[in-house]
Every structure is written in C-alpha cells, then in structure tokens.
Amino acid sequence: MLSLSAKSIYGLKATLYLAEHFGQGRLTIKEIATARAIPRQYLEQIFNQLGRAEIIRSVRGKYGGYQLARSPAKIPVSEIVTALEGSIELAPDTNEAVDVIHDLLKEAEQALSAVFSLSLAELVELSKKKRQILNFTI
Numbered sequence: 001m002l003s004l005s006a007k008s009i010y011g012l013k014a015t016l017y018l019a020e021h022f023g024q025g026r027l028t029i030k031e032i033a034t035a036r037a038i039p040r041q042y043l044e045q046i047f048n049q050l051g052r053a054e055i056i057r058s059v060r061g062k063y064g065g066y067q068l069a070r071s072p073a074k075i076p077v078s079e080i081v082t083a084l085e086g087s088i089e090l091a092p093d094t095n096e097a098v099d100v101i102h103d104l105l106k107e108a109e110q111a112l113s114a115v116f117s118l119s120l121a122e123l124v125e126l127s128k129k130k131r132q133i134l135n136f137t138i
Contacts, residue, residue, distance in 0.1 A: 002112075008084045010038045011046045015080055016127065018056065019072035019120035026065025046084065053083035072120035081116060088112070 004012075013036040021027055029047065033040040047066060050056045057069045068075065081088065090109040118126075 002090070002108075004081065005085060007042075007046055008081050010036070010043065011050060011080050011084045012077065014038060014043060014046065015050065015055065015068070015075070015120060016123050018066065018068050019075075019124050020127070022068055022072050026059055026063070026067050028065045032066065049083055050080065053079070055080060055083060068120070072124060073122075075120045076116065077118050077120070077123070078113070078116035080120075 014032050017032050017036055018027065029040060029043055032038070033043045038046075047056055047058065051058055054069050055075060056066055058064065058066050088109075090105040090112070
C-alpha cells in the first residue's frame with residue numbers, strides 16, 4: 001500500500017494547524033508541535049523545507065513564529081507533499097505500447113492527484129465537519 005513518509009504526514013498536520021489559525025497571528029513551533037504531537041526538532045526541519053518552498057513564513061524574535069505564506073485556499077495538499085517528498089509518480093513511462101500495469105498505475109495516480117488537489121482551506125472545512133459529527137455522536 002502506498003504511504004506517505006512521516007515527514008509528509010507531520011507537514012500536513014502542521015500546515016493544517018496553521019490553516020485553522022490563519023489570520024490569528026504567528027504561532028510558535030512549540031505550540032504547533034505540542035498541538036499536533038510532532039517532535040519539535042523534526043518540525044523545525046520540516047518547516048525549513050516548507051519555508052524554502054514558500055508555503056510558510058517565519059519571523060524571528062520575541063513576537064516571532066510561523067504562519068502560512070498565503071491563504072489556505074491557495075495551498076493545495078500536493079504542493080506540501082511535493083515540497084517534502086519530491087514529485088510522486090506511480091507510473092513511470094514505459095516503452096511498451098500495451099502495458100496494463102502502467103495503465104492501472106496511471107489511474108491510481110490520477111485519483112491521488114484529485115485528492116491532493118484539495119486546498120488547506122478545504123481540509124479545514126472537512127476537519128470541522130468531522131469534529132461536528134464526532135461531537136454529535138458523543
């Protein structure tokens with residue numbers, strides 16, 4: 001089964017947290033790491049990569065912290081995963097004209113691409129709906 005690395009999972013959790021708090025100022029690495037149960041030093045490494053990819057922005061100093069570099073609606077999941085993993089390609093090109101395995105993997109790649117095209121804003125909404133359902137059933 002295809003699985004993302006811990007780095008990508010943590011990166012998605014952390015950026016989702018930033019998206020949930022978008023417009024509320026900067027958040028400290030400690031707050032984000034604690035809220036999402038991510039090892040702080042590992043999160044710093046992840047945020048360095050996301051900063052280089054211009055997904056998040058950091059400010060040093062007493063009032064420093066982290067925030068998204070742009071609106072959560074403008075940041076697709078694919079951009080975060082690509083910044084942390086590199087491109088994800090399930091079906092490399094083959095020389096065979098009729099390759100059923102290649103076709104199957106291409107289909108899976110298209111489905112994955114559709115899911116990864118969701119924005120952080122859409123994930124925030126999905127997360128809210130899920131919490132509402134969980135709160136309702138308790």
